Amino acid sequence: MSLDEIRDILNATVITHQASLRNSVESVYCADLMSDVLSFSDSGCLLITGLTNAQVIRTAEMAAISVIVFVQGKRPALQTIRLADEKDIPLLVTDLPMFDACGRLFEKGLRSQSASISRAPIVACHEGC
Amino acid sequence: MGNGADGIFFLTGKDFNNAGTASSNLKAVLERMGIAQDIIRRTAIAAFEAEMNVVIYAVAGMMKYRVTDTEISVTVQDMGQGIPNIDLAMTEGYSTAPDHIRAMGFGSGMGLPNIKKNTDNLSVNSIVGEGTTLEFVIQIKD
């Protein structure tokens, strides 16, 4: 899914330079715990979070996250936005609560990687039955 | 490749504005060397977890790295409170992080296990009241 589409689906505002909006993502990870993002997210995914500190950008940089959406209208400090620009990580802000943001993207077909993993045993069962 | 690299970055406890800079610089070095993306990601994640631990729990420290044709080795050494029980610290979910660290999205006791998960070899040595040394290696496969 392209970032343009994500922006439209979430009624979001892009707060970094627009250039890398041409990126697209295949999966989503959603958390306020950076510990979890570092342990469980996929490279190239979209991160949905309610935290706006500089460590969120650092976490995204290390985990090779493609884009960050801040929910509930939360905006990071200017310094943090600059860091994201420096690292070429587009930042979006939506007024939607986290559940609604996730719900809309799910409805449009985006999934987390763990969702696809948890589907696997069901397929295996069908084959076995 | 054919070329190696090594270097050192200094880390300051409680300096949350700059936390992550060393790992970011290491990541940039690996990118310039043309190392594979998944190897870079594993190294950057392990380095960042270790760097955050120094910033959160120690007074000061350093990150040394060496890259050869076959592996990336990183040593993160700090002066600080040390870890009384390393086995316990390595357990997923074990954390002594205070509330203001949790509010930043850290302190769920996943860092050390995640370093282990992302590296091919990890050693942790610590002396209580003196400091902690982490050494990890990531193999570069062709």
Ligand SMILES: Nc1ncnc2c1ncn2[C@@H]1O[C@H](COP(=O)(O)OP(=O)(O)OP(=O)(O)O)[C@@H](O)[C@H]1O
């Ligand atoms: N460099 C260090 N100096 C002193 N204590 C440390 C150090 N690194 C880790 N510890 C201790 O080990 C515990 C577990 O560390 P670990 O990195 O696994 O989790 P965390 O830092 O608490 O949370 P997370 O890494 O998920 O943000 C810490 O809570 C702390 O008590």
Ligand SMILES: [Mg+2]
């Ligand atoms: Mg940690």
